[in-house]
Amino acid sequence: MKTRIIILSLIIFASASNIQILNAQILVALEHGNNERAVSKIIDGFTLSRHIMNGTPVSLNYRVGIRMLNLFASTLVIALSTGAFDSNDLTQLVTVLDGYLQSAGLIDDHQHPLEITVSDADSAGAVWNYLMAVEDRSKGVHNRKYIQRLLQSAIDFMSPPPVAHP
Numbered sequence: 001m002k003t004r005i006i007i008l009s010l011i012i013f014a015s016a017s018n019i020q021i022l023n024a025q026i027l028v029a030l031e032h033g034n035n036e037r038a039v040s041k042i043i044d045g046f047t048l049s050r051h052i053m054n055g056t057p058v059s060l061n062y063r064v065g066i067r068m069l070n071l072f073a074s075t076l077v078i079a080l081s082t083g084a085f086d087s088n089d090l091t092q093l094v095t096v097l098d099g100y101l102q103s104a105g106l107i108d109d110h111q112h113p114l115e116i117t118v119s120d121a122d123s124a125g126a127v128w129n130y131l132m133a134v135e136d137r138s139k140g141v142h143n144r145k146y147i148q149r150l151l152q153s154a155i156d157f158m159s160p161p162p163v164a165h166p
Helices: 002-031 035-053 058-081 088-103 121-136 144-158
Strands: none
Touching: 002 035, 002 058, 035 058, 088 121, 088 144, 121 144
C-alpha cells in the first residue's frame, strides 16, 4: 500500500511539473506571437487535464484534473485578453479585397466567385487568396501571418494603379 501511495505521489508531482512547463510554453508562444503553437499547447493542456481526471484513484485525480483545467482556462483568458487572436486586421484586409474583387466582377455580393473566365492567373490567385481567408473561419488563429501576406498580395495586385498628375 505504501509503495502505491509513493508511486501515485510521484505521478502527481511529475504531472504538476509537466503542467507548469506546458503553461510556460503557452505564455512564451504568446509572447513571441506564435498563436498557432499557443493554441496547440492549450489544447494539449486541456487533453492532459481530462486524462488525469479520468484516472484512478478517482477522487484525487479528479481534484488534480480540475485544478489543471482551471490553470489552462486562466491561461486561455490571458491569451484572449492580450488581443493575440484579434481578427480586426484580417477583417479589414478581407473587406478591402472584397470591394476590389466585386468591382472587377470576380465575386458577387455574397462572397461567392462568379463563373467567368479570368484573363490572367493573378486575378484567379486573388480570388483564391480571398476565399482561403473567408472560408478558413479560424479568425486568424491558424497561419495568421501567412493569411495576412496572401490578402495583402491580392490587394496590391487588385488595387487600381495610382493616377498620374501632370
